[in-house]
Amino acid sequence: MAATTASFLSRRLVHCRMVPNNNNRTSVFTVGNFAVTNTNSLLVPHDTPSSSTCRSHYTYTGPGRFDPTTSGSNNNHSHRFQTWKERGFTVGIGGPVGSGKTALVLALIKRLADTSSGNKNLPPLGVVTNDIFTQEDAQFLHKNQTVLDKKFIKAVETGGCPHAAIREDVSANLTACEDLTKLLLLNSNDTAKIPLILCESGGDNLAANFSRELADLTLYVIDVAGGDKVPRKGGPGITQSDLLVINKIDLAEAVGADLDVMRRDADTMRKAHGTTTTTTSEHEHGAATSGPTVFASVRNGIALDEIQQFILDQYEKAVN
Ligand SMILES: Nc1nc2c(ncn2[C@@H]2O[C@H](COP(=O)(O)OP(=O)(O)OP(=O)(O)O)[C@@H](O)[C@H]2O)c(=O)[nH]1
Ligand SMILES: [Mg+2]
Numbered sequence: 001m002a003a004t005t006a007s008f009l010s011r012r013l014v015h016c017r018m019v020p021n022n023n024n025r026t027s028v029f030t031v032g033n034f035a036v037t038n039t040n041s042l043l044v045p046h047d048t049p050s051s052s053t054c055r056s057h058y059t060y061t062g063p064g065r066f067d068p069t070t071s072g073s074n075n076n077h078s079h080r081f082q083t084w085k086e087r088g089f090t091v092g093i094g095g096p097v098g099s100g101k102t103a104l105v106l107a108l109i110k111r112l113a114d115t116s117s118g119n120k121n122l123p124p125l126g127v128v129t130n131d132i133f134t135q136e137d138a139q140f141l142h143k144n145q146t147v148l149d150k151k152f153i154k155a156v157e158t159g160g161c162p163h164a165a166i167r168e169d170v171s172a173n174l175t176a177c178e179d180l181t182k183l184l185l186l187n188s189n190d191t192a193k194i195p196l197i198l199c200e201s202g203g204d205n206l207a208a209n210f211s212r213e214l215a216d217l218t219l220y221v222i223d224v225a226g227g228d229k230v231p232r233k234g235g236p237g238i239t240q241s242d243l244l245v246i247n248k249i250d251l252a253e254a255v256g257a258d259l260d261v262m263r264r265d266a267d268t269m270r271k272a273h274g275t276t277t278t279t280t281s282e283h284e285h286g287a288a289t290s291g292p293t294v295f296a297s298v299r300n301g302i303a304l305d306e307i308q309q310f311i312l313d314q315y316e317k318a319v320n
Pocket of ligand 2: 200
């Protein structure tokens with residue numbers, strides 16, 4: 001879908017009011033020819049004078065549940081309006097301020113854009129960063145690596161709540177991803193290879209999560225320095241992201257964070273749709289019914305292999 005259409009659609013969305021949906025049903029409403037699906041709320045048009053003047057955001061009545069059938073490459077990309085050649089496979093990387101999103105993106109660039117190893121199978125890589133009032137993260141990435149040309153790293157300045165740009169009105173990010181895809185295909189020797197785009201959201205609170213209209217795969221990065229209670233506080237990124245990354249485990253001892261507690265709570269919060277309460281024994285045996293969580297120290301290169309492999313596996317499954 002053209003960015004203008006996305007923008008139009010999003011603008012129409014903000015003139016609707018979300019109604020709590022306690023059953024967690026999927027609701028669909030139509031704008032023109034487009035069906036808009038929202039799994040957390042029902043949408044109704046504004047109908048009172050008091051509400052018609054204010055913009056409205058998605059209202060979450062709960063953090064939602066991890067659903068393996070709609071996750072990553074399994075979701076059949078039902079919210080996509082574009083082909084892979086109009087917009088490459090898009091990986092949304094979200095999480096609170098300072099959790100290590102840019103550090104992770106930098107590490108992934110160094111691995112995925114490095115052709116010196118002779119690996120010709122890697123997809124063409126592009127990066128979109130989001131900051132509120134600056135282009136800080138894109139500039140940081142320009143400066144701190146040499147394997148990816150600066151023109152493939154684009155900055156979006158959201159000018160407002162970062163979650164709005166990845167959730168309610170994703171048009172600026174869609175446009176940046178589309179432009180990058182065009183550029184990557186133009187510069188690629190193998191135009192059959194679908195571009196891979198890493199889209200880092202601006203640091204935000206626990207209510208932020210990527211719209212499936214924008215991200216084909218979502219990673220949510222939190223860190224141990226925020227305290228070991230963060231996973232159980234939930235939020236859609238923690239519960240529904242395709243991969244939860246708990247970063248900075250090198251600091252766990254210094255801040256008194258218990259990683260076992262974080263594992264237990266992450267597994268509980270990411271318990272898959274339709275499964276029953278997690279038991280202690282399930283935790284001890286890796287809680288196979290929960291969405292995946294990795295413990296990382298991006299600074300020390302811990303779990304980067306796992307994260308990279310996860311992204312590449314999901315990319316391959318989705319585009320091939
Ligand atoms: N000790 C430690 N520090 C880390 C690790 N990963 C990132 N950092 C540091 O944490 C700080 C914030 O990292 P960023 O990557 O900028 O975090 P961010 O999530 O992109 O931040 P915003 O974009 O501002 O939301 C930086 O000083 C990083 O060097 C880690 O694994 N361990
Ligand atoms: Mg950042």
